[in-house]
Amino acid sequence: MRRKIIAGNWKMNKLRSEAVELVKGLIPLVADVRDVDIVVCPVYVSLSTVYDLIKDTNIALGAQDCFWEEKGAYTGEVSAPMLKDVGASYVVIGHSERRQYFGETDEWVNKKTRAALKAGLTPIVCVGERLEEREVGRTIDVISRQLEGGFAGFDKGQIGGCVIAYEPVWAIGTGKTATPEQAQEVHSFIRGWLKDNYGEEVADKVRIQYGGSVKPANARSLLTQPDIDGALVGGASLKAEDFAEIVKAAIV
Numbered sequence: 125m126r127r128k129i130i131a132g133n134w135k136m137n138k139l140r141s142e143a144v145e146l147v148k149g150l151i152p153l154v155a156d157v158r159d160v161d162i163v164v165c166p167v168y169v170s171l172s173t174v175y176d177l178i179k180d181t182n183i184a185l186g187a188q189d190c191f192w193e194e195k196g197a198y199t200g201e202v203s204a205p206m207l208k209d210v211g212a213s214y215v216v217i218g219h220s221e222r223r224q225y226f227g228e229t230d231e232w233v234n235k236k237t238r239a240a241l242k243a244g245l246t247p248i249v250c251v252g253e254r255l256e257e258r259e260v261g262r263t264i265d266v267i268s269r270q271l272e273g274g275f276a277g278f279d280k281g282q283i284g285g286c287v288i289a290y291e292p293v294w295a296i297g298t299g300k301t302a303t304p305e306q307a308q309e310v311h312s313f314i315r316g317w318l319k320d321n322y323g324e325e326v327a328d329k330v331r332i333q334y335g336g337s338v339k340p341a342n343a344r345s346l347l348t349q350p351d352i353d354g355a356l357v358g359g360a361s362l363k364a365e366d367f368a369e370i371v372k373a374a375i376v
């Protein structure tokens with residue numbers, strides 16, 4: 125049985141003092157949770173501060189992106205070893221906002237994911253279709269292309285070290301959640317893709333999160349689908365109570 129993983133993507137929100145307040149609120153609310161992996165992903169500049177508060181708790185640290193080179197003349201970028209160095213265990217890669225606003229391609233996702241694995245981080249690799257793609261029946265084509273490109277050349281060990289997040293773009297920050305059935309359909313396709321390309325053992329092991337307007341009210345119905353192994357939560361992760369409720373909805 126796959127252990128559920130709930131990650132909060134804080135996006136570009138929270139000053140350092142606000143991040144401290146949020147995480148201090150969250151720690152006691154989830155302190156008793158043992159069988160769910162809990163991750164918070166603050167902005168780069170708050171990573172160290174948040175890590176100091178959570179390092180002895182059941183909450184792990186994630187970043188929202190990384191660059192693929194380890195160091196050098198890449199002004200403004202942050203590398204995977206640097207994230208590891210400040211206490212991160214996870215890194216979100218290929219989020220739809222990065223694809224939309226920063227021109228991130230499947231090839232970049234591939235390079236960043238490799239760099240994250242090399243640094244000992246667990247990549248959370250995001251895939252998802254846009255509304256116009258869903259409306260013309262291209263959802264599975266788009267997800268296939270993102271998986272093929274994002275994981276091109278990966279061996280079983282590499283893909284086995286990743287988490288995949290299915291995030292339909294039309295459901296992110298819009299309040300429109302995919303129905304549990306719509307989400308399960310795509311998760312089941314991703315599981316099948318893993319099985320066809322890497323075999324049953326890998327397919328059984330890799331966790332696939334759902335993301336897109338997950339809230340306390342809909343979390344349980346999504347998280348009880350057979351191929352949904354967790355959630356990547358944006359808006360609702362900015363409130364300690366809401367995020368804690370989503371974490372608790374993942375307890376089996």
Ligand code: PEP
Pocket residue numbers: 133135291295296297298299335336337338356357358359360
């Ligand atoms: C996200 O940013 O990954 C996300 C799913 O956002 P929201 O939960 O706000 O839709």
